[in-house]
Amino acid sequence: MTETGTYVYAIAHGAGGPDPSGLEGVGGAPVRTIEHAGLVAYVSAVPLDRFGEEPLRRSLEDLDWVEATARAHHRVVEAVSEAVATAPVRLVTVYTGEEQVSALLERRHDDFAEVLSHVAGRREWGVKAYAGQPAGTPPSGGREQEGESPGTAYLKRRQASLHDRGTAWRHAATEAERVDAALSAVAVASRRHRPQDPELSGREEWMVLNGAYLVDDDLADEFVATLDTLRGRGLDLELTGPWAPYSFTDIDLGTAEAPDDV
Template identity: 40%
Template sequence: MTAQGGLRYVYAVCRPFAAALQTQLSGVAGVPPGLLRHHGLVAVVSTVPEGDFAEEPLRDHLEDLDWLAATARAHQGVIDALTTVTTPLPLRLATVFRDDSGVRTMMEAREADFLHTLDRLEGRVEWGVKLYADPPEQPPPPAGRPATGREYLRQRRTDTRAHEENRRAAEEFARTLHERLSGRAEACRLHPPQNATLSGVPGQNLLNAAYLVSRADSEEFVELVDRTKDEAPAMRVELTGPWAAYSFTEPVTEPTTEPTTEPVTGPPAPVRAGEQR
C-alpha cells in the first residue's frame, strides 16, 4: 500500500487479526482504513491529503476547533471499530508519514515496545468513571435581618460548618469509590478533575479516573459502578466505555517537523467522543 498523492495517516498498531472491520467504516478525510503489515505487527492506516496534513497546513488546522473535532471523531471511530475485533494501540491524533516506508521504519524502530505494550493490554479495555457533587440547594433567605451581630456570626459559622461537613463527606465518598473500583481493575489512572466552566458539566468533579479491566470482568465492573449510583445523595456517577486503553499506553511517537519518514504528530491521543479529560 503506497500513498498516492497523499500522506499515510496511522490510527493504531496492533497484532494481525482475522475479523473484518465494518464495511461502511470511513476514517479521517472520509477514506476507509486499510492494514499495513510488518513482521508481527499491523498498522491501521489511510491516505490523507498533503494539503491538509503536511506540517504547515496541519498546524493551521489544529487551531480550527471544528476541523479538529471532526478529525478526532473520525479517528475515534476507527479506534472504536478496532476495539471490537482486537486490542489496538492507538497513536496520537494526526500521526502522518510520507509513505509506507516511513510507517514501516517507525514500526521497526518501536517493535519491541509495541509488542510489550500489546501483550500487557491484550484482552483488556478501559472504563472511565467520573464522580460529580451536585451544587447544594440554597436555603431560603431568612425572613428578616439577624437581630444582632452575634446572631449573624453564629449563622455564618453554622453555614460554614455545614459546607465543610458536606465537602468532607463528598471527598470521602470519592476516595472510597476509587478504592472499590481499583480493587476490581488491573490498573487505574487518576486524571485531573474537570473544570466545570470549561467542560460545561454541572457540579464539582471529585473523581476523574480510568480503570483497566479485562473483558471477562467488565460486566461485573459495570454492575459495581451501577450499584454505587444511588449510595450518596447529591452525587452523580458517570461511566463511559469500553474504550481502547488510552490511559495505559505510553506515548509511542515523538513530535517532529518534517513529514518524510518521521511522523508529524498533533496533540496527544484524542479525547474520546463525548468525553473531556
C-alpha cells in the same frame, strides 16, 4: 496534485484484525494497513495541505474540524479494538509516507508488543462521579445580631457558606476515593484523569472523580455490578464504555523521527 501524508490510527498484532476495506477514516478516506515485523498499522492517506505541520496548526483552531477528525479517528480505533488487542495512536499523528510507518513498527516493536500484551482481552471503562454543591452565600438582608452592622452579618454568612462548601467537598472527595478503590480492586489497572470543568462536562455539579479502568472482558459484568452497589451514597456515578484502551497504551512516538507527528 496535492501531496499526501500517512495518518496512523492504531497499532495491532498482525493477525486477527478487521478487514480495513470497510473502514472510513478522517475526511472519508479509505483505511488500509501497513504490516511489518508482526505488527499492523491502520492508516489512511490525508492531504498535507491540511495535515502538514504548519497547516495543521491552523486546522486545530477550527473546533468543528477537530471534532469531526476526532470522531472519525475514534470510529476506526473502536472498529479495530473490537476485533483485536489495539494500541490507539494519538489523534492526528501523520507521517510523510509508508516507509516511516514501517520504520516505526520496526524501531518500537518491543514497546508495542508489550502494550498489546497488557491490553489483550481487556477493555477500558470510564467512571465519572458528580457531587451537588451547597447553595451559595445567603443574600443580604438576613437577621442581624443586635449592634451588628450589615457588613459584619454578610461576612459571617459568607464564612458559614464557605465552611459548608468545604465540608461538602471533603465528604464528596472521600466518597470518590472509596468508589475508585472499589473499582480498582476489580480492574487490572486504573488511572485518574483531571476532573473536567462544567463547560466540558455540561454539568454544574462538582466532578470529583474522572477515572479510567482497564477491565478483563470476563470481569466486565462484575465491574458494572460493583459500580451499581456504590450508587445512592451522595454521588451521581456515570459509566461509559467499554472503549479501546486509550488511557493504558501511552507510547511516546517522539517528534524528531517523525517531523509531521503533531
